[in-house]
Amino acid sequence: xxxxxxxxxxxGQGEVMAHAVDACVHCGFCLPACPTYALxxxxxxxxxxxxxxxxxxxxxxxxxxxxxPHLDRxxxxxxxxxxxxxxxxxxxxxxxxxxxxxxxxxxxxxDRSKRWAILKALPAPxxxxxxxxxxxxxxxxxxxxxxxxxxxxxxxxxxxxAMQPSPKVTPAxxxxxxxxxxxxxxxxxxxxxxxxxxxxxxxxxxxxxxVIPDGQGCCGAAALHTGARDEALKLVxxxxxxxxxxxxxxILSNAAGCGAGLKEYPMVLHGEPDEARxxxxxxxxxxxxxxxxTLLQHGELEPPVPASRPLTVAYHDACxxxxxxxxxxxxxxxxxxxxxxxxxxxxxxxxxxGSAGTYNLEQPExxxxxGARKAKNILSTTPDLIASGNIGCHTQIQSHVRRQGSPxxxxxxxxxxxxxxxxxx
Amino acid sequence: MSTEKLALTTNSGARKPASAGxxxxxxxxxxxxxxxxxxxxxxxxERLNYRYDAIQFGATPLAVVLPESTExxxxxxxxxxxxxxxxxxxxxxxxxxxxxxxxxxxxxxxxTRMTRLSIHPERREATAQAGVVTLAxxxxxxxxxxxxxxxxxxxxxxxIGGNLAENAGGPMCFKxxxxxxxxxALEFVDVDGELHRLTRDVFDLAGLLIGSEGxxxxxxxxTLRLIPPPKFTRTLMAHFPEVGxxxxxxxxxxxxxxxxxxxxxxxRACTNAVEDYLHLGLPRxxxxxxxxxxxxxxxxxxxxxxxxxEEACVASGGTVRRAATDxxxxxxxxxxxxVSPALGRIRPQRMNEDIVVPRSALPDVVREIRALGDxxxxxxxxxxxxxxxxxxxxxxxxxRREDAHAVHDLAHRIALVAIRHGGVLSGEHxxxxxxRDFMRDAVDPETLAALRGVKRALDSSGALNPGKILPAEEVxxxx
Ligand SMILES: Cc1cc2nc3c(=O)[nH]c(=O)nc-3n(C[C@H](O)[C@H](O)[C@H](O)COP(=O)(O)OP(=O)(O)OC[C@H]3O[C@@H](n4cnc5c(N)ncnc54)[C@H](O)[C@@H]3O)c2cc1C
Ligand code: SF4
Ligand code: SF4
Numbered sequence: 001x002x003x004x005x006x007x008x009x010x011x012g013q014g015e016v017m018a019h020a021v022d023a024c025v026h027c028g029f030c031l032p033a034c035p036t037y038a039l040x041x042x043x044x045x046x047x048x049x050x051x052x053x054x055x056x057x058x059x060x061x062x063x064x065x066x067x068x069p070h071l072d073r074x075x076x077x078x079x080x081x082x083x084x085x086x087x088x089x090x091x092x093x094x095x096x097x098x099x100x101x102x103x104x105x106x107x108x109x110x111d112r113s114k115r116w117a118i119l120k121a122l123p124a125p126x127x128x129x130x131x132x133x134x135x136x137x138x139x140x141x142x143x144x145x146x147x148x149x150x151x152x153x154x155x156x157x158x159x160x161x162a163m164q165p166s167p168k169v170t171p172a173x174x175x176x177x178x179x180x181x182x183x184x185x186x187x188x189x190x191x192x193x194x195x196x197x198x199x200x201x202x203x204x205x206x207x208x209x210x211v212i213p214d215g216q217g218c219c220g221a222a223a224l225h226t227g228a229r230d231e232a233l234k235l236v237x238x239x240x241x242x243x244x245x246x247x248x249x250x251i252l253s254n255a256a257g258c259g260a261g262l263k264e265y266p267m268v269l270h271g272e273p274d275e276a277r278x279x280x281x282x283x284x285x286x287x288x289x290x291x292x293x294t295l296l297q298h299g300e301l302e303p304p305v306p307a308s309r310p311l312t313v314a315y316h317d318a319c320x321x322x323x324x325x326x327x328x329x330x331x332x333x334x335x336x337x338x339x340x341x342x343x344x345x346x347x348x349x350x351x352x353x354g355s356a357g358t359y360n361l362e363q364p365e366x367x368x369x370x371g372a373r374k375a376k377n378i379l380s381t382t383p384d385l386i387a388s389g390n391i392g393c394h395t396q397i398q399s400h401v402r403r404q405g406s407p408x409x410x411x412x413x414x415x416x417x418x419x420x421x422x423x424x425x
Numbered sequence: 426m427s428t429e430k431l432a433l434t435t436n437s438g439a440r441k442p443a444s445a446g447x448x449x450x451x452x453x454x455x456x457x458x459x460x461x462x463x464x465x466x467x468x469x470x471e472r473l474n475y476r477y478d479a480i481q482f483g484a485t486p487l488a489v490v491l492p493e494s495t496e497x498x499x500x501x502x503x504x505x506x507x508x509x510x511x512x513x514x515x516x517x518x519x520x521x522x523x524x525x526x527x528x529x530x531x532x533x534x535x536x537t538r539m540t541r542l543s544i545h546p547e548r549r550e551a552t553a554q555a556g557v558v559t560l561a562x563x564x565x566x567x568x569x570x571x572x573x574x575x576x577x578x579x580x581x582x583x584x585i586g587g588n589l590a591e592n593a594g595g596p597m598c599f600k601x602x603x604x605x606x607x608x609x610a611l612e613f614v615d616v617d618g619e620l621h622r623l624t625r626d627v628f629d630l631a632g633l634l635i636g637s638e639g640x641x642x643x644x645x646x647x648t649l650r651l652i653p654p655p656k657f658t659r660t661l662m663a664h665f666p667e668v669g670x671x672x673x674x675x676x677x678x679x680x681x682x683x684x685x686x687x688x689x690x691x692x693r694a695c696t697n698a699v700e701d702y703l704h705l706g707l708p709r710x711x712x713x714x715x716x717x718x719x720x721x722x723x724x725x726x727x728x729x730x731x732x733x734x735e736e737a738c739v740a741s742g743g744t745v746r747r748a749a750t751d752x753x754x755x756x757x758x759x760x761x762x763x764v765s766p767a768l769g770r771i772r773p774q775r776m777n778e779d780i781v782v783p784r785s786a787l788p789d790v791v792r793e794i795r796a797l798g799d800x801x802x803x804x805x806x807x808x809x810x811x812x813x814x815x816x817x818x819x820x821x822x823x824x825r826r827e828d829a830h831a832v833h834d835l836a837h838r839i840a841l842v843a844i845r846h847g848g849v850l851s852g853e854h855x856x857x858x859x860x861r862d863f864m865r866d867a868v869d870p871e872t873l874a875a876l877r878g879v880k881r882a883l884d885s886s887g888a889l890n891p892g893k894i895l896p897a898e899e900v901x902x903x904x
Contacts, residue, residue, distance in 0.1 A: 086769030
């Protein structure tokens with residue numbers, strides 16, 4: 001799309017944005033992929049419409065405040081990226097745009113403090129754990145609270161587990177075949193410590209030594225995608241200091257959102273002195289399922305113990321795995337590698353579950369509609385288990401599946417593999 | 426701004442009508458009174474998003490209505506008429522001729538929320554509101570053992586209303602026909618806000634509305650014919666060292682008696698653009714790729730036909746690969762459907778033609794266009810439903826660095842190649858504003874006058890999608 005974005009005044013991020021706008025031929029192929037377009041049916045809440053709005057704001061033809069409501073409704077799910085044949089990097093555009101525009105936003109004091117709390121709590125597992133516990137006590141009050149506060153409470157699981165510190169080094173069992181660094185994640189440590197425990201066990205079982213480097217922190221994705229660019233840059237640089245890509249075969253994440261965030265570092269630092277370092281780092285980043293799948297494909301994956309009975313698993317594609325990272329086949333292949341497991345495809349599988357980072361907190365209405373739709377679609381396959389590779393999807397799907405009266409367990413892909421190895425499936 | 430300039434820009438030049446603010450709010454207030462606030466868009470941020478289609482940006486509308494029923498359309502049209510502003514209908518805005526891009530500020534009626542659809546298997550019919558996405562019709566019909574064959578490459582996005590307004594075609598059209606062939610009845614709202622229901626008996630007025638690009642009336646609902654799907658389908662891909670050879674193979678195959686259900690052609694640049702997107706292992710070095718489906722009730726016949734095509738391809742110097750599985754076939758078709766937007770990877774903008782020529786002239790036409798492209802500074806690519814003689818030569822360009830007039834001039838010369846070989850300007854994408862000025866070359870003055878007469882009869886005030894299809898009348902100069 002032809003544009004007059006003043007790239008010179010916008011720096012490296014300006015180039016990122018102008019390139020994305022340029023590449024869009026406004027064909028509309030992305031429309032049917034977009035969850036907000038599916039719900040609202042108007043052009044401003046479609047990917048193509050949002051690209052036009054961002055272009056107009058960047059060119060100075062439209063006040064930011066007018067475009068903001070529509071841009072805020074974007075989940076950042078990147079389903080539009082998968083759908084776009086012209087190769088428009090929409091994810092980079094919206095992320096860069098949010099970073100550029102946030103300092104100019106006028107937000108209410110309430111909004112600002114809510115965002116501040118989210119941004120502080122998410123990257124700090126301990127703080128998050130405490131907040132989550134406080135939230136537990138507030139849960140019974142939910143019906144009388146304003147919607148903006150109800151959203152976050154809905155998200156919390158029934159019980160908040162105790163924190164489990166992870167060992168700095170987990171040695172390989174048997175012959176050592178590899179050595180990886182692992183990003184432990186933040187909210188996930190508080191909400192689902194078993195994801196990490198299972199990950200370490202499965203990797204060790206496969207002869208992989210796992211190091212959790214000191215000084216690592218939040219991947220920065222939440223800050224970046226809500227527009228807190230300075231905050232995000234601090235986190236990004238801390239991780240670049242903590243992880244030394246040359247020391248490891250891979251840098252692993254088991255949370256789709258974090259993995260996608262790590263892979264975005266070169267874009268975040270485009271045109272800055274750390275860009276080369278970010279590229280070297282990102283080149284090593286893999287989702288846990290991708291890494292294990294390479295073992296599987298080379299016939300080196302430790303064979304899982306067969307399930308004790310035939311099991312159907314509905315696999316949910318997390319947007320940040322399927323769309324942002326293009327990882328679809330690997331988790332399915334791992335699940336299928338467990339004798340007795342059948343993987344089910346979910347209708348409307350490409351449509352976001354509505355969790356998308358902080359979306360539940362910022363757009364509770366739309367998030368709720370998408371969550372309910374996702375749960376209905378998943379349950380229509382009548383699975384024994386539900387699997388996904390992302391903590392956000394996990395909590396969202398669990399909460400909506402329960403609300404629809406189903407006790408079906410929702411697990412991380414790696415938990416299912418772990419259970420198989422332990423003969424508990 | 427001249428049409429020519431408009432046609433070639435996606436820029437914001439036309440976006441802010443100088444004094445539209447007052448008119449915009451007055452119209453929006455009237456509409457809101459009639460329809461309620463949820464269906465009326467009046468903020469600039471909202472209106473800005475209804476000024477383009479897939480090829481062109483036009484003027485920012487004064488207001489946008491998102492009707493949910495035929496009554497809403499009637500109310501909106503009446504309000505626009507009372508305000509004396511033009512009306513542009515809009516589906517998914519995937520159009521490639523500027524049809525849904527307003528040339529002057531007015532009311533845009535966007536049908537995307539009119540999505541009611543019902544299937545009547547006993548009558549082999551579907552009743553679809555204008556905003557139903559094309560693919561949805563076939564998906565809803567499938568459980569009843571029926572399909573809706575018209576399949577423009579945009580079928581996941583485009584709407585039935587837009588398809589009928591453009592009389593959209595698709596790969597299936599060689600054997601099964603185009604959108605208009607599947608219409609049993611139409612409901613439409615005329616320029617005065619009167620509602621009409623048309624069947625195709627006596628005067629085929631429905632046929633008049635089909636392909637009229639929103640210039641004669643607004644389609645609100647259609648009754649569509651459904652058919653049982655063919656039992657067997659087989660797919661092959663052939664590639665050729667020269668584009669004309671590919672066109673020869675097509676003529677040969679059809680002359681030999683094959684009636685493939687789909688016959689699609691893409692040239693080297695297209696194949697490479699798609700390969701960059703889908704990584705299917707398409708032959709990057711081939712000058713032309715042909716995709717063919719044969720289908721039918723009887724597997725032997727289907728395979729015999731495929732063999733006829735295979736032999737024709739080989740005789741013309743092609744290399745043939747049969748799709749081993751249905752999945753492989755489906756992937757190849759996905760490749761073909763992605764051609765058009767994937768070209769965005771080469772240059773940000775394109776001028777898109779949609780010519781149809783007699784099949785016998787295909788090899789010459791394809792070669793002549795290739796030569797025009799090679800002699801020009803622009804990448805020119807070709808693809809299309811070649812079985813019908815339908816070609817889409819596209820001129821790719823970068824409006825910031827390249828001269829829009831040179832693009833327009835080349836497009837004109839390509840159009841003239843088609844006309845010289847007995848062809849027409851549009852096979853399926855419509856004339857819109859993109860090819861409006863070429864109409865004088867393609868249609869004789871008497872026919873043009875007759876078309877103007879039809880327009881006057883149905884829309885005397887010229888309020889429906891002004892500036893589309895028909896070039897401005899020439900001022901007669903005495904002497
Ligand atoms: C990548 C790509 C591939 C394409 N491939 C094909 C193809 O293979 N074959 C093909 O034929 N076309 C193709 N097209 C063109 C386009 O998709 C078709 O013309 C389609 O029919 C337009 O439908 P739409 O809903 O997007 O209509 P729009 O683009 O919104 O509108 C098209 C025209 O119809 C009018 N209109 C829309 N709705 C109504 C209504 N309810 N009543 C009256 N008038 C109305 C508009 O005013 C406009 O003039 C392609 C487009 C793209 C971007
Ligand atoms: S599919 Fe890609 S090129 Fe087409 S409108 Fe969407 S983002 Fe733009
Ligand atoms: S990222 Fe998701 S919600 Fe946002 S525009 Fe793309 S498809 Fe729509």
